Amino acid sequence: MGVARVHPCGHGAVITLDAPQGYLHNVIMSGPASGGEGLWAAQAGPQEAFINSREFEVVYGGARGGGKTDAALGDFALHARTWGKAAQGLMVRRTRRALDPTIARAHEIYSREGARWCASRSAFEWTSGARLVFRHLGRDTDADGYQGHSYSRVYVEELTQFASPAPVNKLKATVRSPAGAPCGFRATCNPGGVGHHWVKARYVDHGDGVPVIEEIRNPFDGSVILLTRKFIAARLKDNPALLGSDPDYVARLALSGSRPLVQAWLEGDWSVIEGAFFDGWGSRNVLAPFPIPEDWTRFRSLDWGFSAPFSVGWWAVASDSLEIQGRTVRRGALIRYREWYGRGARSGGGAGLTATRVAEGIVEREREAGETVRDGVADPAIFAHTSGPTVQEEMRKAGVFFRAADNTRVGRLGALSGWDQMRARIEGRDGEPDLFVFSTCTDFIRTVPSLQHDPMRPEDLDTRAEDHIADETRYACMSRPLISRPPRPPGVPDDIWRRNWGEGRLSRI
Numbered sequence: 190m191g192v193a194r195v196h197p198c199g200h201g202a203v204i205t206l207d208a209p210q211g212y213l214h215n216v217i218m219s220g221p222a223s224g225g226e227g228l229w230a231a232q233a234g235p236q237e238a239f240i241n242s243r244e245f246e247v248v249y250g251g252a253r254g255g256g257k258t259d260a261a262l263g264d265f266a267l268h269a270r271t272w273g274k275a276a277q278g279l280m281v282r283r284t285r286r287a288l289d290p291t292i293a294r295a296h297e298i299y300s301r302e303g304a305r306w307c308a309s310r311s312a313f314e315w316t317s318g319a320r321l322v323f324r325h326l327g328r329d330t331d332a333d334g335y336q337g338h339s340y341s342r343v344y345v346e347e348l349t350q351f352a353s354p355a356p357v358n359k360l361k362a363t364v365r366s367p368a369g370a371p372c373g374f375r376a377t378c379n380p381g382g383v384g385h386h387w388v389k390a391r392y393v394d395h396g397d398g399v400p401v402i403e404e405i406r407n408p409f410d411g412s413v414i415l416l417t418r419k420f421i422a423a424r425l426k427d428n429p430a431l432l433g434s435d436p437d438y439v440a441r442l443a444l445s446g447s448r449p450l451v452q453a454w455l456e457g458d459w460s461v462i463e464g465a466f467f468d469g470w471g472s473r474n475v476l477a478p479f480p481i482p483e484d485w486t487r488f489r490s491l492d493w494g495f496s497a498p499f500s501v502g503w504w505a506v507a508s509d510s511l512e513i514q515g516r517t518v519r520r521g522a523l524i525r526y527r528e529w530y531g532r533g534a535r536s537g538g539g540a541g542l543t544a545t546r547v548a549e550g551i552v553e554r555e556r557e558a559g560e561t562v563r564d565g566v567a568d569p570a571i572f573a574h575t576s577g578p579t580v581q582e583e584m585r586k587a588g589v590f591f592r593a594a595d596n597t598r599v600g601r602l603g604a605l606s607g608w609d610q611m612r613a614r615i616e617g618r619d620g621e622p623d624l625f626v627f628s629t630c631t632d633f634i635r636t637v638p639s640l641q642h643d644p645m646r647p648e649d650l651d652t653r654a655e656d657h658i659a660d661e662t663r664y665a666c667m668s669r670p671l672i673s674r675p676p677r678p679p680g681v682p683d684d685i686w687r688r689n690w691g692e693g694r695l696s697r698i
């Protein structure tokens with residue numbers, strides 16, 4: 190075990206309480222009174238908390254119009270006032286067009302600070318030598334171009350537009366100051382977007398203003414470096430500057446989207462997700478574990494991955510209706526009672542387990558539970574011959590059998606297929622779902638509810654996010670499809686029709 194120490198750039202400042210000078214200076218400089226005539230000053234509340242933060246990473250996220258971009262621009266103004274030439278910043282957005290309004294607002298703030306816009310370098314430059322460069326990162330690989338750069342401050346706007354933290358991490362590696370200025374990574378974002386769930390898990394879920402400490406082992410000397418991070422929640426009410434100058438903003442925002450979307454934007458509510466693909470999902474789909482009755486059919490579903498994550502779900506099919514935990518588990522409902530999600534340390538990476546190891550893991554879990562599972566459906570890719578035995582053949586040797594799942598994603602000509610099947614089960618009918626998940630299936634609960642629509646093809650989900658568990662669940666749903674009730678043909682008496690097709694919209698499970 191190495192010795193904990195503070196990163197030379199002040200990354201560990203919050204733990205040592207030995208705040209680098211610049212941070213203390215920011216504290217003194219903050220607040221409405223600090224700016225001086227016409228100079229930018231933080232508003233009380235989250236903006237003030239943002240500029241005074243001493244953590245290495247600070248993410249300011251939530252309501253639209255909450256004052257996040259202004260806080261980021263203002264933060265650099267204060268940093269430049271204090272650190273002069275040592276203040277070197279980078280501000281990044283996804284597109285050049287999105288960068289334009291930020292640059293326009295930066296003109297208003299920085300012209301009063303004596304900085305000038307240099308179009309050829311796309312940067313604001315201070316006479317002191319301080320500089321803030323504006324760039325867009327259209328593709329994730331564009332982040333590679335920053336290797337070797339040094340910035341005392343990196344700001345990423347709209348962090349939730351990044352499907353994975355990988356490109357952002359590359360930018361983080363540029364945060365260092367040879368001149369000794371205190372370094373920091375700062376980001377802003379709204380709920381929703383392809384990166385919603387990793388941003389929520391890494392920052393939002395730890396609570397508003399709660400510092401989190403991450404231990405990183407130095408591969409060269411084994412010492413432990415402590416990196417700190419924090420989330421700050423943005424709410425519209427904390428931006429009186431906007432509400433005062435544009436009182437109709439709230440009304441316009443309220444008219445601009447669906448009810449959940451407006452709630453997310455107004456209140457910065459991260460549990461209400463714009464564009465959630467499975468919008469019928471709710472806490473009603475989650476049950477505390479209970480003993481599965483012996484006579485219920487059990488099967489498993491698999492989405493295979495070696496360099497990408499793999500996912501195994503164990504399902505029970507209710508053979509009778511059951512009242513449990515205040516819910517009705519209807520006959521035919523699917524209950525996900527166990528899962529095994531294999532992923533690697535790298536975001537989006539696989540566990541790198543062979544088919545044999547995965548099959549052995551499945552056998553071991555079933556043996557431990559004392560159950561026999563005979564049926565399984567899997568990604569048809571496991572039957573594909575490339576070189577040597579197929580994944581399915583390797584698994585069969587280890588005693589695990591799968592049949593090929595129907596992997597139709599999107600229905601054609603009104604057929605209820607793929608995602609429709611899964612959505613119909615999640616939503617259920619008469620107020621009760623036809624798909625439940627045990628609360629112990631934490632990877633399902635982490636990934637599936639926050640999946641988004643594909644912006645280019647809204648009937649499909651956005652595959653840039655972590656979708657392996659959703660795929661595997663889709664295979665499970667397709668193996669026991671719900672059949673749409675056909676329209677009653679003319680001439681068939683109502684009682685005969687009802688007797689044959691049952692009372693539900695979905696008649697056979």
Ligand SMILES: Nc1ncnc2c1ncn2[C@@H]1O[C@H](COP(=O)(O)OP(=O)(O)OP(=O)(O)O)[C@@H](O)[C@H]1O
Nearest residue numbers: 230231232252253254255256257258259260430431
């Ligand atoms: N400290 C401040 N001083 C003066 N005006 C401010 C301040 N903070 C915010 N404002 C005003 O509020 C407006 C909206 O704030 P800002 O653009 O920072 O919100 P945002 O949270 O980034 O919004 P979005 O979610 O749409 O990106 C700013 O353009 C500015 O006019």
Ligand SMILES: [Mg+2]
Nearest residue numbers: 257258259377
């Ligand atoms: Mg903004």
